[in-house]
Amino acid sequence: MKKSGILLLSFCFLLLMSCAKKEEVNPTSEPDIEVPTSPVTVEPGGDYVIKGSNFSETETYIVKFNEVKAEIVKIAKTELTVAIPEGITSGDITLEHNGKVKTVGSYTVSTEPKIETLASTATLKSGEDFTITGSNFIETETYSVAFNGVKAEIVSITKTELKVKVPSNITSGDITLEHDGKVFTVGSFKVASSSVYIFQYDSDVRKLAEINLETGELSYITESIDFGFNTRGIVYNKVNDEFIGFDFENYQKPFIIRIKPDGTTSGKVYIKDTFLNSGTGNFDDLVVDDNGKVYIFQYDSNVKKLAEINLETGDLTYITNSIDYGTNTRGMVYSKARNEFIGFDFDSNSKPFVIKIKPDGTTSEKVYIKDAFLSSGTGNFDDLVIDNNGKVYIFQYDSNVKKLAEINVDTGDLTYITGSIDYGTNTRGMVFSEINNEFIGFDFDTNFKAFFVRIKPDGTTSEKVYIKGTGGNFSDLVIREVQ
The missing domain is CATH 2.60.40.10 (Immunoglobulins)
Structure with missing residues (x-):
């Protein structure tokens, strides 16, 4: 019996040892x-x-x-x-x-790049940088990028970006990238353009003309049209891609015309008699908002209201009550940033002020230009203009100033951005180019020769560029920008 117990214990020990050895030598399976x-x-x-x-x-x-x-x-x-x-x-x-x-x-x-194609058409201008994004760009590889067939200069290459300079003299089309004989289409683009126009109303011309800002040459876009006698401005409506001008027929009957960039001109649309006194009326400060709605300020003694113009019918829809504005205005602009119209005028004591009008007709109190910037409580101002950031400017042409100034429309303070310049005697307006980041002003020198100047926001001012050719009656400076 004792012997059997010893045998059983020995068997159990061997069994345990056997199991332990099995676990120890069982390797993990290879993949x-x-x-x-x-x-x-x-x-x-x-x-x-x-x-x-x-x-x-x-x-x-x-x-x-x-x-x-x-x-x-x-x-x-x-x-x-x-x-x-x-x-x-x-x-x-x-x-x-x-x-x-x-x-x-x-x-x-692989040396072949992977390109992220554009989701929509890009708007570009010559001289700016354009970045192609993707992966596997290699500095030692050779790439050729073209804008509608015009080759671009490579600026820099990283693994995920290829940066190029948009070339000059391009037309809208495709952006392509070539590598090792293989051509990839990155996307399509259109060219951002900035064109400045003036209306010439000499008896033998009477045409809207594009101004070459480098040479002063004019390119007429319309035939001679019955417009220009007593205008209240031309605005560009980007929504409909057209110019709208406001004038008076025989100095009496107010009307609008519409001009396409190809020169196609509408018939006159007269302001309805319902809104006039004895068939005429006093209007000023043509302005367009960001939605393409066009407005005019009517300053008859019994009206004095800002009105939206129905461009099809000539009806007016007044958006304000009668307000103390319109006697001697210097223009009105629309601020997209603030969603409001800003007008510049002088009160009955010749004190300059601005007012702000919301599209619902809410009108601010007058904000007077501070006396510190005036001579004997008044001053000479013209060419109200607004930049793409919603900053509002006016040109002060007092003999001891002659500077472009940013207006603080809440306080009436002025911040001059230029030194004194030979401009302001007999201006025809000033516009701002968002694409070129500059103001363009049109004026006449002391010999009645027409010229324009270009002013950067930092105050850098170009030399005068004189208008080429004959004739000398101009009005309604306007800018068209496509981007």
């Missing part, structure tokens, strides 16, 4: 790799997936691309994902596990 039958093309910085089975998150794997170690991104049972390292050359992909190294494929390095 079974699916090896590609031909070299794959890889892009440094991208991911590469090794497919197979029996991968385990608890195991350690080392993957190399031609001896360059890759970072493990993710491990699943059937996939091992790694980040393809930078700076590699073509060669083999190896996987090391438990000291064993296997070749799991071969590869070549």
